[in-house]
Amino acid sequence: MKNHKTIILSNQEIAPGYYRMRILAPEYQQLATPGQFVMFRVQHTFLPLLRRPFGIFRVGFMPADCDAMPEKEFIEIIYKVVGSGTEIMQELHQGDRIELLGPLGRGFETGDPAEEKILVGGGIGLVPLYMLAEKLVQTSKVRLLMGGRTRDDIITVTEFERLGVETYVSTEDGSLGEQGLVTSVLEQKLAAQPKAAVFACGPMPMIDAVQKICAGYSTSLQVSLEALMACGVGACLGCVVKGAGHSDAEPRYLCSCKQGPVFRAEQLDWSRLEQQDSVCGGCD
């Protein structure tokens, strides 16, 4: 865990509205585990103020520019342009200076190698699953079920295929792969073989549906959640989610940035994950 003042090595649009950024990141090869994230400081001014969290897509090395120089260690992030911060990010170029805090959070547990591994990704939620796939293919059979609204939301699937991952694609409009929701493919797979380990990341309705399906087959599930974050290190308590057994009398909040962003399904209170009611008069 470090704050690196570093530079961008490349920043390219890979699909409409999706960018892939490579950033010089010493030590990440050794430190980063699948499912972890970084807090990216977009500008050196205070507008936008907070850092933006992004999953680590992959860690790698670039050959040295010159014989006597060391190889360049980098990370890649893939981001979708959605607001003020990512709008600035899409304008950044090779050589621009940025700050990177990380690697942060708890990633995925790989579990029993004998089990089949099923990765479920929805749109940009695919990002943290790539590093996981790289690791899992070494010991286990790995499938990726990838869903999106249209073909533009289906990114980097061929890279998973190159790892030896069997991939299934579905889109809601049928513009690529099967038409429908990725969760119905999951349902079919688990009906045939419930003894598997499922790893999911994507929009909350997808994660919710995945949880219901996995619970139905008693299949183990880990999910990576997105939460609003200010600090990324466990200090502000802005990013909490409700843990299993949570009640007003005995609250069990889990910190997404520190105890997550990856959780085992049984750690969470699924009935209240999205419920929002208020208890206090506006104190910090």
Added chain:
Amino acid sequence: MAEQTEVVSKRPQMAVEIAGIKLKNPVMPASGTFGYGEEYAPYLDLNQLGAIVTKGLSLKPKAGNNTPRICETVSGMLNAIGLQNVGIDAFIADKMPFLQQIDAPVIVNFFGNTQEEYAEVAARLDDLPGVAGLEMNISCPNVKQGGIVFGTEARAAQDVVSLVRKRTDKPLIVKLSPNVTDIRVLARAVEDAGADAISLINTLTGMAVDVKTRKPRLANTIGGLSGPAIRPVAVRLVHQVVQAVKLPVIGIGGIARAIDALEFLIVGATAVQVGTANFVDPNAMQTVIDGLEEFCQNEGIADINELIGSLKQ
């Protein structure tokens, strides 16, 4: 000539003192933005800080509010964390051992929902070794008095501070809410009640709306605004309080760089707290400390205390 060079290169004296607490420099974190210190230990040397201020502590663990709890605004953020904290027993068992190893005074921020709760927490902290001082957050609703915030009414503030004063001999810093008509009235009330120092400002109440869903951005609807956006308001309030009371003042609000901290020192704050800026840059406080020292050196100021209250008309 040789003598002059020596004077210029000599490092300025950076230590200040607040209510008997000796700080090696005037920079410390603002409560709630620095956890219990350990969260930031990988990123900066805690021993370099003037002091450490911990997350608001209550007698019992507190759950906090529902999510979303935070939202970014223009050069600022709103939060309604709801004072989630581990409670005093877990604080003593799990957090104090780490804090005690740090070579910086530990100031424990605390609050209650009734006068009695405030007094009880203060009494428990009073015997605790390794606690250099207490910072009392009075921006909390008094549940026994229809939820009126202690810190917005001079009478309520004075009563609760007087009660706490009786229960602790530790240096007592009272942290004021800016959400009042005349801050000077509140400052005088807590001075009369026996506070040893005043810190301000806590967050300004605010609200933001998601125009697509037409819902408030915070689950709690209302939250506290912090960050660079609030700095001019904070400087003004610190200025007014310094004029109104004899107590030393700690300036808080939107500090991210040395020049921000300097504004507060010049209007008369003896020390400053850095809050939201820690989220943006975990090394922010070290940057402020280094920048203050550099400023003194460049301006030929031998002792940072010379700057405090040096505002010219």
